[in-house]
Structures are given as C-alpha cells and as structure tokens.
Amino acid sequence: MKKTVALVGMMGAGKTAVGKALAARLGVPFLDSDGEIEKAAAMSIAEIFERYGEPFFRRRETEVIARLLEDERAILSTGGGAFLSEANRALISERGVSVWLKADLDLLWNRVKHKSTRPLLRSDDPRATLAAFVEAREPLYAQAAIVVEAEPRLSVEAMAEKVIGALRAHGGILVEEEET
Numbered sequence: 476m477k478k479t480v481a482l483v484g485m486m487g488a489g490k491t492a493v494g495k496a497l498a499a500r501l502g503v504p505f506l507d508s509d510g511e512i513e514k515a516a517a518m519s520i521a522e523i524f525e526r527y528g529e530p531f532f533r534r535r536e537t538e539v540i541a542r543l544l545e546d547e548r549a550i551l552s553t554g555g556g557a558f559l560s561e562a563n564r565a566l567i568s569e570r571g572v573s574v575w576l577k578a579d580l581d582l583l584w585n586r587v588k589h590k591s592t593r594p595l596l597r598s599d600d601p602r603a604t605l606a607a608f609v610e611a612r613e614p615l616y617a618q619a620a621i622v623v624e625a626e627p628r629l630s631v632e633a634m635a636e637k638v639i640g641a642l643r644a645h646g647g648i649l650v651e652e653e654e655t
C-alpha cells in the first residue's frame with residue numbers, strides 16, 4: 476500500500492520546508508495546499524483572507540486537499556489550520572497517512588516572528604496569539620497517525636530523515652512497500 480503522506484501541524488513547524496526535502500528524498504511529487512490555493516486564486520493567502528475572509532479560505536482548502544489526495548502518492552504539506560476540520564481529517568486519514576510535525580512555542584515563534592505572511596498572527600501580541608493557537612490545536616493535531624518532534628537543532632534535511640524513520644517504523648508506508 477502506498478499512500479500520500481500529509482504533513483500537519485502549526486504554522487512554522489516546517490511542513491513546507493520539510494515536505495519539499497522529503498519529496499525530493501523519496502522521489503515523489505511535492506504538493507502544498509497553501510501554494511495550490513494561492514496559485515488558483517493568483518493571490519497570496521494574506522490577500523485571500525483580507526478580500527474574502529477565513530471561511531472562504533477554509534472552503535477552498537478542503538476542496539484543494541480533496542483534489543490533491545486524488546493524485547498519485549505524494550508528499551502533501553497542508554496549511555496550519557487544515558487538520559482542525561473534521562472533514563479534512565477524515566479525508567486525509569482515508570486517503571493518506573498524517574504526520575504531525577510537533578514543535579514547541581519557542582521554536583514556532585522563532586520561525587514565524589519575522590514574517591508577515593500569516594494573517595492569523597496579525598494581532599497586537601502575535602506571540603500570545605500563537606501560544607493560544609498551540610494550546611487550542613494540539614489535541615487535534617494529536618489525532619495524526621504519526622508524531623514527529625521538531626527539534627531546534629535539526630536541519631530541514633535532518634527532519635526529513637527523521638520523518639522517513641517514523642514512516643518506516645509505522646509500517647513502511649510510502650517508503651519501502653511496493654504497489655499492490
């Protein structure tokens with residue numbers, strides 16, 4: 476059984492960066508739901524939120540994830556909020572295997588604090604907003620099939636290696652098994 480591997484977790488966890496490295500290592504396509512939404516709308520995520528609001532973005536996100544999961548096996552880096560929706564979790568678990576890139580608040584903050592590309596962090600106290608997201612979301616991310624801890628000292632390549640190890644331990648999904 477070969478399945479698409481869906482990376483889930485907070486903004487800044489490294490889903491896009493590690494996903495790209497993982498796809499290159501495994502020789503499978505790299506898909507990114509945020510990137511696909513931006514491409515289809517010809518607009519940045521921040522602009523989509525500003526013009527159409529978050530509910531519109533979330534509907535597009537579910538459509539895009541459903542479509543991307545129809546493709547051949549791949550690495551799918553999801554947006555940080557994607558795994559919060561029960562419908563998205565069901566789709567991902569049915570057609571793929573979910574991997575939570577689990578990172579603590581300090582690590583996440585160090586990665587996102589210099590960027591203004593994440594509309595949900597545009598608040599008076601973005602670190603506190605990020606902390607509230609971590610607290611509220613962790614129980615949902617914890618429903619992923621596999622958990623891989625992001626460590627501050629691990630490079631993107633080393634994280635990709637760690638994910639491959641976790642996939643092997645989980646039963647070889649994507650990594651070793653042949654098509655049946």
Ligand SMILES: Nc1ncnc2c1ncn2[C@@H]1O[C@H](COP(=O)(O)OP(=O)(O)OP(=O)(O)O)[C@@H](O)[C@H]1O
Nearest residue numbers: 485486487488489490491492554555586629630631
């Ligand atoms: N292991 C790592 N080592 C060093 N830098 C990293 C690592 N993982 C990610 N980064 C950097 O941290 C930043 C955030 O990573 P990335 O965009 O991959 O997060 P994400 O989980 O895709 O976030 P989002 O949910 O907002 O899409 C990027 O600048 C990326 O290059």
Ligand SMILES: O=C(O)C1=C[C@@H](O)[C@@H](O)[C@H](O)C1
Nearest residue numbers: 486509520554555556593594
């Ligand atoms: O954590 C989130 O809810 C988000 C994360 C990003 O990947 C984007 O999908 C968007 O900025 C929302």
Ligand SMILES: [Mg+2]
Nearest residue numbers: 490491509552
């Ligand atoms: Mg990303």
